[in-house]
Amino acid sequence: MSDADPAGGWSIWPAPAKLNLFLRITGRREDGYHALQTVFRMLDWGDTIRLRPRADGRIRRIGDSVPGLAEADDLVIRAAQLLQKEANVSSGVDIVVEKRIPSGAGLGGGSSDAATVLRALDRLWQLDLGEGCLAALGLTLGADVPVFVRGRNAWAEGVGESLLPIDLPSAWYVLADPGVHVNTAGLFHTPELTRNAAPATMADFVSGASLGNAFEPVLRRREPAVEAVFDVLAEVGTPRLTGTGSGCFVEFATRESAEAAQAQVTSRVPSRVVGGAARSPLLDALEAGG
The missing domain is CATH 3.30.230.10 (Ribosomal Protein S5; domain 2)
Structure with missing residues (x-):
């Protein structure tokens, strides 16, 4: 025990x-x-x-x-x-x-x-x-x-x-970690960071418009490991960066398609398949008493 x-x-x-x-x-x-x-x-x-x-x-x-x-x-x-x-x-x-x-x-x-x-x-x-x-x-x-x-x-x-x-539709993700620890405060002070993007609307997002991540081009230029992961993930879909970190992901509609994609890249990029949740598992735990 x-x-x-x-x-x-x-x-x-x-x-x-x-x-x-x-x-x-x-x-x-x-x-x-x-x-x-x-x-x-x-x-x-x-x-x-x-x-x-x-x-x-x-x-x-x-x-x-x-x-x-x-x-x-x-x-x-x-x-x-x-x-x-x-x-x-x-x-x-x-x-x-x-x-x-x-x-x-x-x-x-x-x-x-x-x-x-x-x-x-x-x-x-x-x-x-x-x-x-x-x-x-x-x-x-x-x-x-x-x-x-x-x-x-x-x-x-x-x-x-x-x-x-x-409300977001059901989705599965191939999630890859390049192993780069990103300092968020330092990244926000990067001179080449785009800080004046036009505001997006909910309609833009729902329509599937490519809204991007302001930190992606910066990290891809500065961190070869991030760029290498993007190159590999691009073989199975459209890779994206999450937050201000180095984590990369590709979205899929089904678990089966995500697992098939991961099988193509896992020997070159450490990755996992994770599901998008309709809400946080913490809320379920709170309702159940922990």
Whole structure:
């Protein structure tokens, strides 16, 4: 029996990955942040968070899920501390993160982990702060945290916090990680980044217009590993970049077609087939009690 076995007082919660189906920068806001447009797509694959409440108020991370990441800098620890302070509670928690989502790939791993901690601890500590309050707290941790707190596929604007739920058709994805850890803050300061794209509309997206990812041409020029993955994936479809990371994907209508495509490229590009989710698996877990 592992230390994080449910029989030892642990509960188990999913922290799904996401894709950005496009990503545009339409300008800069008065606060200095970039104004974005994107569509977030939840996936049926991601990390797993294990939580064990404590009565002594301590918040501990057990294990080293991301080598080199100090506990004080870990978003799951910061999320638990933020919630503890906001709700003024004396409860604590032990946290285990089972990482599958690669760091720096634009798949939302750290943000999703933090959102899962917020939603699950709100339940375990019996706070009932509500989705809106938790999303607002999440925004102070990172721009992508609110969409994971709310757990729905969404059209997003602002810095990513202005969310409009959107129904997306069933889809499957061949997902490839070039192994490049992208520094998001540094990427936003890249001189050649397009920062004044014309705003897209929902009709543009629904019609299938190619809206692109502002960071794709930058990374493909700067990172040979990303360009190499694009070259291979182009043999089976139209590759795209997700978020501000290095993760690449190709969309398919069926699982069978995605698996057939992956079989053609897997010997040259490490990849996996993942399904698009109608909503976050975290919402299902919350309804089921974890």
